[in-house]
Ligand SMILES: NC(=O)C1=CN([C@@H]2O[C@H](COP(=O)(O)OP(=O)(O)OC[C@H]3O[C@@H](n4cnc5c(N)ncnc54)[C@H](OP(=O)(O)O)[C@@H]3O)[C@@H](O)[C@H]2O)C=CC1
């Protein structure tokens with residue numbers, strides 16, 4: 001067995017995992033989840049090695065001329081974890097702590113997400129280690145165009161299709177589409193998803209991840225016997241996913257009592273006014289100081305006394321240091337990788353239902369798939385068509401994962417990962433790539 005798999009196996013052993021959680025990284029977490037699925041499915045070491053290793057990855061140096069005339073250099077990455085079921089697909093992240101191992105983990109999770117939802121893609125992810133808040137729009141445009149030029153040889157509407165993630169948005173996608181199209185000599189709308197509607201984006205993509213999170217959250221609350229209209233929720237992160245998830249939950253009757261961003265949190269036991277909070281964030285850049293709430297420590301949001309917790313920010317926030325303190329009955333992962341394997345074990349022992357990222361936040365990639373299909377056919381769907389097809393896919397996957405988990409006594413994460421890995425393994429076997 002290679003060192004890679006030896007390390008993976010070690011991190012799944014209960015004793016080792018308990019003692020290494022404080023050094024867990026998204027990549028050790030992702031590999032540990034894969035190892036568990038491989039062992040459950042009885043798949044070979046050879047296939048395990050193949051699925052633990054990205055098929056292709058590119059590291060690029062991205063020079064940026066600042067508005068001041070000064071030059072800076074940023075590191076960027078694009079990792080294509082797997083494309084056995086179709087083109088690689090996944091978001092592009094701009095954040096200061098982006099690194100190759102994080103991008104590898106995020107790309108692997110994309111592979112499982114697409115397989116689980118039966119979207120005909122493999123998994124990819126990209127990132128630049130840059131803080132977008134420190135840059136003007138002109139600087140962000142230059143850095144995006146240069147990064148796109150650097151990764152141009154490996155992306156394409158039939159190869160690898162980027163989309164927004166942390167720190168990027170539809171404007172970023174428009175610059176990528178334009179740079180790619182200029183190099184191709186014609187307009188290629190299918191090169192990215194999550195682009196502006198005016199450039200061939202899909203109605204409903206911007207809010208799709210949050211809509212999907214909400215469908216799953218309402219189903220999960222009902223599953224544990226809680227009436228959403230009498231339930232409370234806390235949401236970590238008030239960005240593209242968290243803000244709309246808070247809004248949709250609130251519209252569905254859930255009382256959202258606490259919300260955080262990277263600067264801290266606010267709470268109101270009577271329920272936060274999400275519209276007013278959004279106005280405050282637009283005006284000030286943070287939830288901090290919102291007049292309709294009390295200040296709350298950002299870390300305390302995760303252990304707030306609520307029925308539903310929606311982590312919708314970054315990886316590894318629920319770990320063995322705080323999982324024993326979580327008071328929610330249901331956790332629905334809007335973010336990718338917010339729960340470490342050690343926290344997963346603690347939460348399961350405590351009877352807390354965790355709906356994993358690869359199921360809960362799949363709404364984004366589902367509507368990205370719809371957008372790609374629409375762009376390729378140059379035929380656009382109505383918003384209600386997009387939304388009803390999204391709901392149908394989310395709830396059908398939820399029932400499938402729940403049934404698989406119940407029948408085998410598994411957690412929802414183990415069930416979802418096993419179902420996804422099984423589909424990817426089948427694609428490898430059918431294509432003759434089964435070692
Ligand atoms: N966008 C999408 O379609 C999808 C996104 N995801 C995942 O959802 C998560 C959020 O992505 P997205 O909403 O797009 O990103 P955004 O950049 O739009 O928002 C991220 C939010 O997280 C907040 N945040 C960052 N660090 C912390 C922290 N330590 N504690 C609390 N809040 C924090 C940010 O705060 P601030 O506002 O202060 O910067 C911001 O509100 C990521 O894990 C992403 O991979 C998953 C599926 C699809």
Ligand SMILES: O=C(O)CCC(=O)C(=O)O
Pocket residue numbers: 089090091092110113161162163164165193194336361362364365366368
């Ligand atoms: O919409 C997409 O293609 C991918 C979104 C994404 O990055 C994710 O689901 O984590």
